Amino acid sequence: MAFFEAIRDRAVSTLNQVLDKKNPSGLTKDQLFCRQYSLPDYETVLNESAAEVEVVSDFTTDAYKGVSSSMGREQFPQGRIFLTQHFIVFRDAYDKKNCSFTIHLSTVKKVERLPAKDYGFALSIHTHSKLQVTLYLVGLRSESERFAQTLKITLKKNLPNVKKLSPFIHTCYSEYLLAKNNISSEKIESVPPSGLGQVFKFPGNPKESRDKSKMKLWFDLFRVDGRNLSLVKTPMFYRLVRVGLPNRLRGEIWELCCGSMFLRLDHQEEYKKILEDYGKRKSLATEEIEKDLNRSLPEYAAYQSPEGIERLRRVLTAYSWKNPEVGYCQAMNIVVAALLIYMSEEQAFWTLNVLCDRIVPGYYSKTMYGTLLDQRVFESLVQNTMPKLWDHITKNDIQLSVVSLPWFLSLYLSSMPLVFASRIIDVFFLQGPQTLFQVALAILKVNGEDLLKTEDDGSFISIIKDYFQVLDQSAHPNSPNPKYKSITKFQELLVTAFKEFSIVNEEMIDVHRNRHRDTIFQNISTFVKRTELRNLPKAKNISPETLSILYDRFYSIVQSYSVTMASGSSLMDFKAFKSFMSDICEWVKPETSTDPADDVFLHHLFSNWDSEGQAALSLSDLVVGLNKLIEPDLMTSMSNFFELYDFKHKGKIDREGILQISEDLLYVTGPWKDGLLYDDITVNAMENAVADEVYKANTSNGDDGAKKDEIALPSEVQIDKQKLESQQIERYLKGASTFIQRAFEYAQPEEEEILIKDLAIDNSISHNAALNPNTPVFLNLPTFRMVILADETYELLFSRTLRKSINLEKSLDSKVNTIRNLRDMFDGLLADGRKVANKVRRRMDSAASSALQVNNNNSNSDATSMKSGRSKTQEEEEEQDDDFGVISIDEKDKDLLLGAEAQVLIDPVSNEPAKNKELQRFHKAEQEAAAASASFKSGTKIDDANLIEFET
Template sequence: MAFFEALRDKAISTFNQVVLDKKVGAESLSREQLFCQRFNIPDEQRVLSKAAVTIAYSSAYTNQGQGQGKSQHSKQNGYANPAKRTIFNESRYSGNLYLTQQFLLFEDGEDFRDCSFTLHLSTVKKVEREPSVYENRLILLITTTSKLMIRFAFEASLRSDTERFAQSLSTVLKKNQPQIKKLDAFVQTCYSEYLLAKNNISNLNVEHVPRGGLGLVFKFPGNPKESRDKTKLKLWFDLFMEDGRNLSLIKTQMFYKLIRVGLPNRLRGEIWELCSGSIYLRLQNEGEYQRLLEDNKDKGSFAIEEIEKDLNRSLPEYAAYQSEEGIGRLRRVLTAYSWKNPELGYCQAMNIVVAALLIYMSEEQAFWSLNVLCDRAVPGYYSKTMYGTLLDQRAFESLVQATMPLLWEHITKNDIQVSVVTLPWFLSLYLSSMPLVFAFRILDIFFMQGPKTLFQVALAIFKINGEELLQTEDDGSFISLIKNYFNTLDSSAHPTSPQLKYRNIIKFQELLSIAFKEFSMVDEDMINVHRGKHRESIYQNISTFVKRTEIRNLPKTPNISSNGLNILYDRFYSLVEQSNITKGSGSSTIDYKSFHKFMSEICEWVAPLEEHANAAGSPFLNRLFRCWDSGKHNTLSFPDLVVGLNGLVDPDLMSSMSSFFALYDDDHSGKIHNNRILEVSEDLLYITDPWKQGLLLDRISKVELQKQVLAEQQKLPEEERAQETVTVDEATQEEVTGKQIERYLHAASTFIKRAFEYAQPDEDEPLIAELQISPKFRHNAALDPTHPVYLNVPTFRMVILADETYELLFSTTLRDSIHLEKAVDTDLNPIRNLRDMFDGLLTDGMKVASKVRSRMDSRASQVSNSGQAASIASSASSAKSGKTIHEAEEEERDDDFGTISIDEKDKDLILATETSSLSDPVSRKNNNNNNNNNNNNLKRTIDTTNHQVNDEKQKENDPNLNLIDF
């Protein structure tokens, strides 16, 4: 396919464009790109040196007291300064250390989740070298008052490698010294730094709360008390003290565990950008976001027009996007990205994703996170063809077939389109399908472990609803069942269980448990294998998939056959490809020039544009173009064109004349006046030009020629009539043609005469009553402004029907001259831009999410109202104890842990994520007894693993069972 081959060649030559599949799948990336993606650092980084090392680290606050004592006594215990004697953490981690132009990178050799870090070199304050007889060591002092010990092996064969690494580190640190100057200002944009500074743990003086998301103004989704938000924030506070933060964070098992149980609202944005690597892009390109907005201020583009259409449809259930502040932030981020990446501009569902990011992130944070999402996390999802999304749909279907064969057999047997259900999940990262409070929990894990999260969650949804899905027989019931499941995610997964702890487990917790335990084997390697199976076939299927979807959603066009619609689609999008996509406009419409070319290919009375004396083309085609343009953007979409052609080829004579009349009724008054009557006459002359010049013959002329043939045939002997082909001579043909020319000239003249003869006088008086009119104009009714007249539809029909030639024009001649099913004469395979194709799917999912959100907010409101009495009592108690209300409120500040102690039981509940199962053996047993043998077999087939449920007694004795979070 020429179009995709051209894009493929372009990708190979530029390397920096995200086009189709060049970044969908690890096998298409270079070794350097794979390395950068592994550590989520900018693509231009290259490995300068590598060494096998053992590392250990320490903090000034390690083992220096626990709980409430840290903040209260930080100054007198000297926590703000590094300890004189460094006592490193007892844990030692062996692995590979990498040095690039701006980063020092490490990952544990056995499991990167045990220990890894991406240390920006601007955070390194000092390097000390401690050689000994047995080992070479480097001690790095970090700006966060942490120390990092790097031990190299002292073997003779590695001595030179160690020296080279140390020399390279010294050289790179010197080059990064200019970065140190802007480090303080940058880290003050991170809430983690503010959190520690507020509690006297940071040397930095952070005076103001960093710019954050809309949640700081419009509140964050969900109930913070139910989610134990403050306790989670305290756990992160402890982690930051011991393991560093932002640009110098060391990621250990605790880091990943805290993400899995759900991030606190205040830190969610920072942890997202830290996991995705967008924080490094933000540091590297400081100020670029504002420059993009300033440099392109007041400029317009097609992408900006598309953005404006979608602004009010971006998470409308969230209060911020019903205000100018939220809409303004969203507009600026999407607009800035469209200028940074004009080749892409704006794509469907980007507004939903960015709207979600802005709840927890500042505009600049969201902007760079969007860059990472489009270029790296889900490449090809937000693109002109959305190739990455469609490829992952095929990969997902392949995974369903492999893991749930019985369900897949049922899906294929009933011709259920899985992609119609699941595509919005992937495209909007579940934000348009689930209530936000649940979708953000999935995003937490998505930013931590990548796109495999989308597959694992989708597979878990299918498995949980497997038995019910086997009862569905069509797309509608399949979608309805899944929507109902999303509608009840906040309800109990086991409402009939006799044990309270199982009744407290909601469906969303069960979903996460199955997704990340039973489908943990679905990793990037497995997904890439399934992607590889369909990578080539998706090229052939993408056009068919999109064509079928768009044609199915077209307005009714009874005058155009199904085959005609298919051919018109191919013709239209071949012009779109030539005029728009290759120019990077991202548009799925055609301009007037392309429209004229389109009509010249199917209409016998339209000459190519270059043959017109007037550069603007035919006035009649310009009128068609303006009238068919429903959006009034001087462009035509495919539905616009099809609806217009449907009226032009109407076989009903009366309807055909009415449609033609409507083209000139600009004000929809049912009247066309003097000047418009003249335009109708001129346009009829234009349309009938091929017949007026004798280039084509209409039905009257063809019948006349047939009569001449029959007459000539009658002159032959009877035995020769059936054997010889009789033709008329050239003189006869010229005679018939001449009569036709006279008929069309007479028809045009008669139309003008009868139109003004039968036209009705306009009731409105002329603007100048006493105007002196030349006798020449006074005898021409069309040019006499003192006698305005008009035609209505009945009169127009009467004038047309009074002439045989024009009556035939509207009944058959015009329709027969438009060849809708003429084959497309092009080698290009047309491709449809997908940006607006999924609008209905996304909107439908958002309705479900909004409904659940409203119910949850109502329930939270009831809880809040019931707690007001307790709050009043608490205030009274504070006053009685001598504390002011202000002091009592200060104790509840989210960023102050000096007087807060956490119940260890509460802490254990949150951190206990390694549960054996969330299934209730009692309810499962009862359910199995109620099902017949066939249903039991179905369930066993749907199960994807040999996951065994521990017995009830073992669960009751498990102190780590998590009833709150997965």
């Protein structure tokens, strides 16, 4: 039942995914669809149909004119067409690389129905990028009609989004490129916002990377297959990504492949608004960001300048406020720094969102559980694909994860030169995280012979580092064939990764992830729990074992109250705090209680323990507070309680605070005041009563108890249950009444001005003038302690009773009611009869000792002596056994107290009944105490139900 304690990312849903064996993804059908086609999560499928697709443009030659079949008609890509709230989606059923597209409906200019020819139903869609996409719907005519009708309705609903299109595509370099060459009808005069590379130059040599040639190829592709929001992905698209993207287009193609472009379109002003709302605010995440800003790709010139650092700061800060559960994590700065070389700030911001939430979930989190899981998957893949190298690694105890963890966490950006790492990111955004595994396996494969000669981690890492520094060198420098000689080591690496390890696909990776998830999460849970417990403040009153239980209970309750932990919060609000306390404290009423008065004392605890003033408790706050609450030292315990009401931290509690303390003491002692629990005074009285009954039974049977080694307890004992309950209840009611009287009696005036006239005796002034609102008073800590120590019940409350009523060790799975009645306690006495037997033994020994001191010849005198000796010794024994005796009070004293109570209700100035709030509250408390006390003294009747039979 314990929650996986430290995983407090945004992806609580991801945790549910990994624990669900039947549906590891944990996503709905629509969510899976959105992930598959890189759509925003809020899209749903409105309609779908089987279809064949023809795509043509003004510049199409023979790309999609179709291929003649043996039947004499053209063949077009076949698959299913999907319609969502904002998109038309298609993918070839046989090979997605053959033809696929995700067209935003705001780019649709016209839809018309074509006359039927070979197909029964056809729709022609014209887009902003001058594409004509013809859908030949396959299936029942009624279904095709329904699809067309749904498309019509959806297009009408999207009309308001059309106005967002023009300003958005002005931020796309592809549109600028075509407009500049008079292909696009848009008028774009300035270069769209782009990355730092436009100012500080892009990594690598543009001539060696043939940027101009690549740009010409992409220009031709955009003319034929559309661009940005209405691009059709063809085999040429995939080939151009593989050979490397041109620097100026790299950012746009990255966001198009991962789907962040669609988020940027739908939330065009959100990035700026976040910066405006949170730009000057500070948090733990922003502090961590500041530490890492100058460590982000320091080899790139932009990050040695204020402009580059400022852009990086803004993006990381905005994301930390956008996703506070993740905030900022290790290596995130390196990834964002690389994105900003090729992207604008807004592009990088939304790409980071998709990267963290969807592509590599758990990589950038407090526990990095996604990275750790993939490290175990990578080790499994090495073991399966390169068994000889794996045997060598295990034989020499080489920690492979030490080598490969930075590759995955920084997406190779911190491991190899940027010019090569960017090429890997090109493919990564196109085909997903499988790219990371394929490249990692290829690195080991290419360097396999050298790695087999290593015997330790250091030499293993050294070989890989040296390899990354020579990726631009020839892979076959001694080859006589110039073609092979021109192949670089980086090109060899890519060929090895994407051809030899093409079998390592998403399905294979998921199989390995499902196999290792449980182990990884258990290890993370244990590690995080151990780490967090180690970093908690010292709590001398709580054992390490109890801390472990508290940890599990804290996060278990936080989880259940944060589903609302869809947020993954690691803080406890008041509602969760009340549930927590009701589980472990016998005096906290169940969570279902709706009486606001029941929560007053808990609010005092909650506010006092909230160290950060954020209306929420951390685990650290809770441990510190509980450590104070169960303080065994009497003086310290009273000081801790006094502190709850010393709001100004001046060592004083005013009139209102005194009244609040009295009410809270009534609340805390409720289970004992109502006879549901018992304290040590009642326990001792009960043990003595049982011992007396057992002793009488033994002596009446003529047993010589003094000669027996063991005392045999009878099968049943009858004692007066009602009497014991009444005595305890009356003690607690009396304690409440006495506390409030003495607190005001000994309270000190707020300002003492000694005047001569004050020395005069005025009989009209009540000795309870402290309650006069015109004369403010306060209670300090020494006086509070004196008042508590003057009452045996309250002294016991702070020394033992309160501490024993808090069950910190209670198991999380325990469903047993913590409040035990007196019957349970009686049963326990005889179930473990050692204390009772010892008391009976002492009575017998005392009786025997007394008998030896009288005349042995006079049996009557012996019996009398034994009886009187037993009686006297029994009184001494009771005195000795009871740590807290019942304070007796005679009727005169009682009348004086009752008279004082009556005087309290009179305003000393006007000599009329008091009407102020404090006196009314005092009056109410006194009436309740007096009424309850009277009912217990006069209304008690003993019947058969009050006699308890004890069965061993």
